[in-house]
Amino acid sequence: MARDNPSNNCAKLKLVLCPSSVLALLLIALCQVSLGQDYDIEVPGQPPSIPIPKGVTLFQNVRIFDGTGPTLSAPSNVLIRGNTIQRISASPITVDANANVQVVAGNGRVLMPGLIDAHWHSFMAATPQLVLMTSEPSYLHLLAARQAEATLMSGFTTVRDLGGPVFGLKRAIDEGVMVGPRIYPSGAMISQTSGHGDFRFLFELPRKLGGPLSNSEVEGIAAIADSPDEVRLRAREQLRAGASQIKLMGGGGVSSPLNPIESIQFTEPEIRAAVEAAENWGTYVTVHAYMPRSIRQAIAAGVKCIEHGHLIDEPTAKLMADKGIWWSLQPLRYDEGAFQRMSPVSQKKALQVWAGTDNAYKLAKKYKIKTAWGADILFDPGAARRHGTDLSVMVQWYTPAEVLKMATADNGELMALSGFINPYPGKLGVVKEGALADLLLVDGNPLENIKLVEDPDKNFLIIMKDGRIYKNAVSK
Numbered sequence: 001m002a003r004d005n006p007s008n009n010c011a012k013l014k015l016v017l018c019p020s021s022v023l024a025l026l027l028i029a030l031c032q033v034s035l036g037q038d039y040d041i042e043v044p045g046q047p048p049s050i051p052i053p054k055g056v057t058l059f060q061n062v063r064i065f066d067g068t069g070p071t072l073s074a075p076s077n078v079l080i081r082g083n084t085i086q087r088i089s090a091s092p093i094t095v096d097a098n099a100n101v102q103v104v105a106g107n108g109r110v111l112m113p114g115l116i117d118a119h120w121h122s123f124m125a126a127t128p129q130l131v132l133m134t135s136e137p138s139y140l141h142l143l144a145a146r147q148a149e150a151t152l153m154s155g156f157t158t159v160r161d162l163g164g165p166v167f168g169l170k171r172a173i174d175e176g177v178m179v180g181p182r183i184y185p186s187g188a189m190i191s192q193t194s195g196h197g198d199f200r201f202l203f204e205l206p207r208k209l210g211g212p213l214s215n216s217e218v219e220g221i222a223a224i225a226d227s228p229d230e231v232r233l234r235a236r237e238q239l240r241a242g243a244s245q246i247k248l249m250g251g252g253g254v255s256s257p258l259n260p261i262e263s264i265q266f267t268e269p270e271i272r273a274a275v276e277a278a279e280n281w282g283t284y285v286t287v288h289a290y291m292p293r294s295i296r297q298a299i300a301a302g303v304k305c306i307e308h309g310h311l312i313d314e315p316t317a318k319l320m321a322d323k324g325i326w327w328s329l330q331p332l333r334y335d336e337g338a339f340q341r342m343s344p345v346s347q348k349k350a351l352q353v354w355a356g357t358d359n360a361y362k363l364a365k366k367y368k369i370k371t372a373w374g375a376d377i378l379f380d381p382g383a384a385r386r387h388g389t390d391l392s393v394m395v396q397w398y399t400p401a402e403v404l405k406m407a408t409a410d411n412g413e414l415m416a417l418s419g420f421i422n423p424y425p426g427k428l429g430v431v432k433e434g435a436l437a438d439l440l441l442v443d444g445n446p447l448e449n450i451k452l453v454e455d456p457d458k459n460f461l462i463i464m465k466d467g468r469i470y471k472n473a474v475s476k
Contacts, residue, residue: 062106067409083467114157114438116411119374123164148180165220187238196253251294271301282419310356388453
């Protein structure tokens with residue numbers, strides 16, 4: 001019996017493999033030609049590399065609100081190198097004459113940290129609910145990108161996104177493809193069946209284990225889970241996709257028509273499963289909850305932050321203070337336009353929540369609870385355009401300096417709670433040496449007139465994020 005000649009086998013292999021190899025090389029070359037000018041080719045599934053700016057900016061003669069103190073500094077100079085605040089000095093700062101330095105004459109104006117919104121929905125803030133339910137996903141993502149730029153141009157250089165498909169938007173912003181704020185994404189909001197995040201149409205019920213996902217789950221807006229194992233799975237899915245924290249729905253909500261505001265959602269073991277998954281990734285869980293019982297259940301399960309909590313009672317507020325729990329509280333109040341657009345069921349629940357806002361802030365102050373600020377604007381392009389108004393109304397409970405500290409240094413501290421998976425490691429929310437260079441140059445003193453934040457087009461002359469100037473309206 002004749003044996004194959006090894007050299008013949010090699011020749012056969014070459015004939016089989018060479019065309020594929022040539023094709024692969026051609027495809028790689030084409031990709032390099034088309035993408036090499038702008039991007040490095042990323043390994044699929046790997047996080048993108050974020051380019052660090054290499055420029056130098058010098059702010060001269062500015063008075064600084066550093067994000068922490070109640071007063072402005074003496075006239076100062078601030079040197080930005082790359083994406084970091086390198087030096088702050090009351091004396092003149094000299095730079096290399098050969099360096100490419102952009103000098104900004106502050107003329108005594110206020111330099112402050114970029115604003116941070118701790119409860120934002122990039123995908124849903126400015127898009128009406130009916131449009132979200134009936135439009136092509138590609139169109140909705142384009143709307144979200146447009147809103148992201150508007151958010152940055154309103155002076156918000158960082159947002160903590162608490163529900164929605166924004167991983168692609170975040171990457172596009174980080175790579176410089178789109179303009180927008182830093183995004184700390186949660187990914188899909190995790191909800192029990194019938195919970196505040198259960199947006200399914202009636203024809204999508206009943207839910208079968210292993211069956212097809214509902215429309216809102218496919219889009220990445222929500223994830224339904226009904227046991228500790230399912231909650232753990234959904235939390236891990238969001239972490240794999242790039243979530244910096246996990247968002248759970250722990251009780252009823254205003255905009256969901258099929259669950260009472262008083263309802264307690266999930267069980268303690270279910271919430272604890274998400275907490276364990278998050279802590280194993282170095283981060284934390286935040287829970288949507290209004291009622292004292294739902295807040296207490298979340299705290300018992302190890303949650304680090306509560307969203308809303310407007311219907312809290314005093315013993316539960318004291319518990320939050322004793323446990324060091326963050327309270328992400330919003331100045332939710334009566335809005336005639338928003339109220340008229342609600343269903344009768346949502347109107348009733350909204351009135352309950354709005355009535356609790358004043359008491360919630362008073363308890364937060366009384367017990368010195370770590371309080372974050374967020375707007376939580378949903379489905380309302382008009383409200384999104386008035387983003388800063390939700391800051392200025394806070395003077396009902398706090399001084400302007402306290403309000404701005406909450407929306408800068410305090411919120412920056414909350415962002416850092418994401419630990420070793422923090423997508424933007426570095427100090428946020430302060431104007432201090434070594435901090436990330438997210439800055440606003442304000443025409444006026446917001447510590448005296450906080451209403452300046454309501455008109456960013458007029459009053460924010462420079463908007464800088466990560467050392468890059470995205471708006472410069474300083475007169476030459």
